[in-house]
Amino acid sequence: MSVPVAPDRWILLGHTPSMLRRRVGFTSSLRAHGDIVRIFLGPMETYFLTSPELVNHVLVTEGTSFSKGAVFDRFRPFMGNGLVMSEGAFHRRQRRLMQPAFHGARLAAYADTMVRVTGELTATWRAGEVRALDADMQRLAITVVGETLFATELGRRAVAEARRSIPVVLKEGMIRALSPRFLEHVPIVPANRRFDRAVDRLRRIVQEVITAWRAAGEDHGDLLSTLMLATDEDTGEAMTDRQVYDEVITLLTAGSETSAVALAWLFHELAENPAVERRARAEVDRVLGGRAAIFADVAKLEYLRRIVNEVLRRYPIWILMRRALADVELGGVRLAAGTEVMFSPYSLHFDPRFHEDPDRFDPDRWLPDRAARVPKGAYVPFGAGGRQCIGKAFAHTEITLVAATILSHWRLDPVPGVPVRTVVTSAAYPSRMPMTVTPRSAP
Secondary structure, eight states, rough: OOOOOOOOBBTBTTTTTHHHHHHHHHHHHGGGSEEEEEEEEEEEEEEEEEOOOHHHHIITEEEEEEEEEEEHHHHHHHHSSTTTTTOHHHHHHHHHHHHOOOOOOOOHHHHHHHHHHHHHHHHHHTHHHHHHOOHHHHHHHHHHHHHOOOOOOOHHHHHHHHHHHHHHHHHHHHHHSSSSSTTOOOTTTTTHHHHHHHHHHHHHHHHHHHHHHHOOOOOSSHHHHHHHHOTTTTTOOOOHHHHHHHHHHHHHHHHHHHHHHHHHHHHHHHHHOOOHHHHHHHHHHHHHHTTTOTTTTTHHHHHHHHHHEEEEHHHBSEEEEESSSSSSEEETEEEETTTTTOHHHHHHHTTTTTTTSTTTTTTTGHHHHHHTOOOOTTTOBBBBHHHHHHHHOHHHHHHHHHHHHHHHHEEEEOTTOOOEEESSSSBBESSSEEEEEETTOOO
């Protein structure tokens, strides 16, 4: 079966300039050329999937036949062999060691941190003040992950450094990942310098925290202690300091981006959809009754959770890659071992073939009977299968509780005349998001 090559291929650079220039416009246009389309990242051939069935086949049905792809390789010098990057038996071992940190009892404790950190942020807000909400939500998400990771004074310094450096890593990292390798270490490229400096700063402080923990050997009740004390049930072995470091960096980066982006867009969408906002606020008032939110409230906030699902549909990660570990067949196309496969959660989430009126913000599309009609592979904000994001429940809990906490006390309004655009890097960031904050008790 012949696989078409996407248009707009450049000499030497392949489709990289078209992808970086048009982003979602490029990846969404590929569905017009079939379920599988060939694109080139520089000289590297990649097979792009536009069909949910094929995406589900790669992620779930034949998930063990695929490893992480070339984009992830470019992040490996920074993220090491953490859960996002690791493969095979080692990945399964690390996932088993980390899984207890994301069970219900732990999530309940994290929920208290989520609500407290939100309260600390909003305590700095003043009535009628214009806040850069996207920056506020990014700092909040990084702080939540950081404070669940680190409980010591040195850990607080690490959180402060994460707030400074993680946004740089996330913004510049995707540009590096999609660019030809010969540009990766060119020092005159400003993005390279910014990325490398941010990585160096994070590396130093996280290694300091791990070294200090190892010297003291004390369980602080934080996530770092959980990682340091975890042992393999089969061998009794604990993680090495390098393995702990890789997982910490993974959690700081992957654990903050989705929540930060979703929270910023959630309040934007509520402001743009007053009927949805009124309904959400009424539910929050009924469930909380004026008290602080707790973990048990998440299950009761049914409409707010549907809003979260809809935000995650509209503003997901842009692209993901996988690499075939053996010869496989996809949609009648035979792919040799080592073949790179790519797909776009963003483009799938807006495909009108699988999501009715995809440009409309509609939380009720996630009512059980309607959600059941969405094909597997057409909604993958956290991936799927054995490599589904381990922090999925953490992120859902965080977004729901932060939103409920703010909705119960504040009204957020867009600044007139300031357009908000979607800027797609690794995920769908807002170009800017100034919002006026007003206490609900204010007249």
